[in-house]
Amino acid sequence: MWSLAWQTTKTRLSGFVGAFIAILCGTALVAGCGILMESGLRAGVPTQRYAEAAVVVGGVQTTKPPGADFGESEQVTEQTTVPETLIKRIADVPGVRQAVPEQDFPANVVTSSGQVLTGPNGTQSRGHNWDAAVLAPFSLREGHAPEAANEVVFDAELAARSGVSVGSTVRISTRSTPMEFRVTGIATPKSGTGLTRQSALFFSAARAADLSGKPGQVHAVGVLAAPGVSTGELEDRISAAVSGEPVTVTTGMSRSTVEFLDVSQTRVLLFALAGSFGGFAILVAVFVVSSTLALVINQRRREFALLRAIAATPKQIRKLISAETMLVATLAGVLGAGLGVAVGYGLRNAFAGIGVIPPDFGLAVGPLPLVVAFLLGLGAARLAAWSAARRPASIRPIEALGEAAVERRELGRTRVLIGWLLVVLGFGGSTVPMYVTGDGALAASSMSALVVVIGLSVLGPKVVAFMTRIIAPVLSGVSRISGYLAAANNQANARRLASAVTPVMLAVSFAISMFYSQTSAAAAKQEQAVRSTTADHVLTSTTGALSPEVAAAARALPGVAAATSVIRTDVVTTVPEEKRLRVMKYPAQGLDGDQVRGVLDLGVVSGNLADLRGDTVAMSKGEADWYDKKIGDEVDFWFADGRPAKVKLVAVYTHNQAFGEYVLPAGLARAHTGDRMDNSVLVRQDPNADPAAMTAALRSLSARYPGLTVTPGSTVSAVESASGQQQFYLNLVAVGVILGYVVISVANTLVMTTAQRSREFALLRLIGTTRGQVVRMMRLEALTTAGVAALLGTVVAAIPLVLLNLALRDTPLPSGTPAVFGGIIAGAFLLSLVSLGLSTRVTLHAKPIDAIGLRE
Structure with a gap:
């Protein structure tokens, strides 16, 4: 064989x-x-601050609730910490030469002109305790180590960029208003003048602990090995010593996962x-x-x-x-x-x-x-x-x-039954967004289009035969000879045409569905955010984070009716399913409960957001109904840093698209973020206040908090989970790659269907059909292929998209530029015309009398 x-x-x-x-x-x-x-399992980036450390002990990197199945966990989205009490335990492990705790917190230099300097190429600028410099290692190029509370050491790259030298007085912004420090030294790492992913400023151990805002906690513990002790052996000993503690022990490339959250x-x-x-x-x-x-x-x-x-x-x-x-x-x-x-x-x-x-x-x-x-x-x-x-x-x-x-014209009964079943299931799945919200609705909408395409491909000859009967009179009217031949070919060879239509239909439907479902979901979130925001101003920072003091400073200004901090975060919950416990991550945010009424309308249906303080939470109606929670009930979940939460439900709201499934008190949410900072502040001015004067007063806060910017309330953005912010672009890349694959396959299919017709072309030429008439016939067939595929692909994608937009936005029209739809349709026609046109011309190069004798 x-x-x-x-x-x-x-x-x-x-x-x-x-x-x-x-x-x-x-x-x-x-x-x-x-x-x-x-690469997700064993790749990464080389560590920088821990290059000399054999082992690095950091906070737990995943949230795995008790009872969750293997593989059911969520990655933390906030920087985690290590209890200080573990430092001595690690230092006492045999083979440990030194266990060095490291503090890590935002620290940005403020220039004399008020400019805030971040790290190289827009990266972060971080503060640390000088003791941890040995982990890189950093060594002093000039000056001495920081000892007093007002002393600091710069890395050489940051010192050059900020124009400071030993003895200079600088202002540094951490988690409050900028403070003055005296530069006592310039340090360099083992190679170069600074780190490529960050700038480093070093403070005394006591000052660094104070600035980090995490009493009793350190970011990580770097371990220097004693001479002759292997890394693997030391890792095993330390893992045994800290067994049962909420920490992770890393070596090699994995050390960078503790250093860099991204x-x-x-x-x-x-x-x-x-x-x-x-x-x-x-x-x-x-x-x-x-x-x-x-x-x-x-x-x-x-x-x-x-x-x-x-x-x-x-x-x-x-x-x-x-x-x-x-x-x-x-x-x-x-x-x-x-x-x-x-x-x-x-x-x-x-x-x-x-x-x-x-x-x-x-x-x-x-x-x-x-x-x-x-x-x-x-x-x-x-x-x-x-x-x-x-x-x-x-x-x-x-x-x-x-x-x-x-060519066999009829399809088997089993094939017809399966095809129609898939079509019905697909269109049935497109109704899911009418009953379910969130990512589940989006996934169901996109998947339903794919199921319908597969169903139509199974029914391809039947569907194409029906379409060609409608198109035949049009083709005959366009051209008496070429149009008639194209119509006759399409009707007599429905299977051949279906094999060409199916991949084009798949490409059209897939592209339309994936693009417009994402733009529609993003638009629904943003429209609800703008519609539900009653704040007049939004305060943000050029560094990406605001001091927690800004909200209180804004409330103290004359003419401010309300001002709330906004802390973007995530929560992790469990969803019991048959024989398994599923772990889910949802976007959440922290707000000042007593200030929310003036700046945001969350669509509260029960409870009171003014009670949002201490260990409390507000949940979306869908989430509360799913877990059968009522006002006053206890709610369990996990914070973005992996810590468990047990809080009381005080309010239920409906505007969850824009504001997430959970709303926490600002202080509680902030306590479980890595930097203890705010993302923004929403400000509502008094109706009698002068808008121009109010804007000027808010902008004057930038003198106390450099980098602060003031924008209108209409610029507020919907809350997104950290893992979902780039989902739209991820899907675009996925669509592009898969469409590239489908396009190659479409071109192959069209070329092959044309190449097999060399004897047919030869016969037409021998009975008097001119070369031009054959080319026009194939051009009309290409238009038919693309037209049928574009029509079916558009309809298949449009029905789920219409239902999705009705559910999310109360309008049948998808959000997104029409130019993308036009480009998809134009691409389908161009692909069909070029593929069939080139293959037709190549096939027609042979003399008819020679081609008619070729074997099939």
Whole structure:
């Protein structure tokens, strides 16, 4: 069988080009996702502040509620800490030369002109205790270490950028108004003049502990190993010593997850993103490869009919098709796995370009993702071959030659039933946003469109035949000869046309659904935020964080009716499901309960936001109903830093799209953030106050709090979880990559359907049809292909989008620029015209008398 498969494959190489490219691209995409997934497990960025430390003990990095299944956890989104009581325990571990605690807090230099200096290239500027300088290590280039409370040491890069030297007096902003310090030294790391990801300022140990605002806690403990002690051995000993404590013990590349919160989050994000993205890529690969193989096999109807007529069994036909596919898939899989390395780097660069992952986050390229991608590519090809081989293997020998003469028009009852069932299920799923809100509604809307597309692809010949009957008179009216021929071809070859329409429809529907569902969801959140915000002014900072003192300072100004801090954060909850406990993360925010009424309308339906103080919480109505919570009930969840919460429910509200599922008292939310800072302050002025004078008074606060900016209340933004802020851009990258794969497959399909018609073109030429008439015929067929695909793809995407927007925004029209829709439709037409046009011209190069004698 393998010998026969090799012979048939060699003689029909052009027919297998489409399948080869489809498997090649699918394997490369899966391999690239696998590399990202592996990188999420063992890659990162080199540590900077802990380069000399063999082991770093930091706060717990994940929230895993009791009873949660394996893999059910959420990454913390706030900087965690280590209890000071562990320092001595770690120092007493055999093999530890020194256990060095490190404090970490925001510290920005304020220039004489009031400018706030951040780190290099806009990165953070952080303050630390001088004792921790040995972990980098930093060494003094000049001057001496800080000893008094008003002394500071600069890294050399920051000193040069701020123009200070030893003996200079500088103003530094931490968590309050800027304070004056005297520069006592300039320090440099082991190489260079500063750190690339941050600027570093060093204070005395007592002053650093005071400025960090975390009594009894340190950011991390760096461990210097004694001579002759291996890192692995020391890690095991320290892990045993701190067993049961809420800390994580790291070595090697993992040390950067303690140093940089974004690295820790990136590793989890890459793992989850690559897993879901890769799974979706496999689904699309099976779908496209099946379509391509079905077209190849359909072109060989006479060949399989002859084999059946000379007593080939159905099993032998299936084995032949499987063997041919495996030969092609093996070569495509090997090349695709190698190409996956380039795809992995391309995806990494794309994600870094939109700010989802740090630009210096490295990749871990090992053999495992390439081998798995190769095997998955073979599996997808095998599944596609099984699906495509069912028809030629199942026909009876006596029907074989008749089956080959004319394209079979009717679909089997089982196929029709499955197709209509998928369509009904898909459109049924599009109603989910009418009953469910949040990310679940968005996911259901997007997935329903995909299910309908798959259903329509199963029903392809029937749907296309119906559409071509409607279009036929139009084509005949456009051109008496070419239009008539195009209409006749479309009606007589509905299966062939369906194989070309399906991937184009998939591309159109997928692109429209993914883009406009994201823009509509974002618009719904922002519209509700603006509609529900009664504040007149929003105070923010150029550094991204405001001092907690700003809200109180604003309330003290004449003419201010209300002012509340806004702290953006997340909460983690558990959702009991059948035989499992699911862990979910929701966006939340902290507000001053007694000030909310003047600045925000949360749509409160029960309780009172004025009671939002101490250990209390307000929940969205959907969340309260789900957990069956009433006013006064106790609510359990986990803060963004992984600490458990047990608070009392004091209010239930409905405007959860804009303001998240949970609202906490400002002080409680702030206590569980890494820097203990505010994100913004919302200010409502007295109705009798002069707006211009009020704006000027608020802007005058920038003298006390450098970097403060004042904008109108209409600029307020909806609350987003830390993991969801770049979701729109992530989806755009995903859409772009998968659409690129689909476009290649579409071009293959269109070229193959045209190439098989060389004898048809030759016959038309021999009976008097001119070359131009054939070209026009194919141009009209290309327009028909693109038109049917665009229409069906638009309808399939439009119904879920209309229902989604009615549920979220009370309007059927999706949000987002119409230019994207126009570009998608134009791309579908351009792709069809170019693919069919080029392949037609190449096919017409042969002389008709020569082409008519070519074998099929």
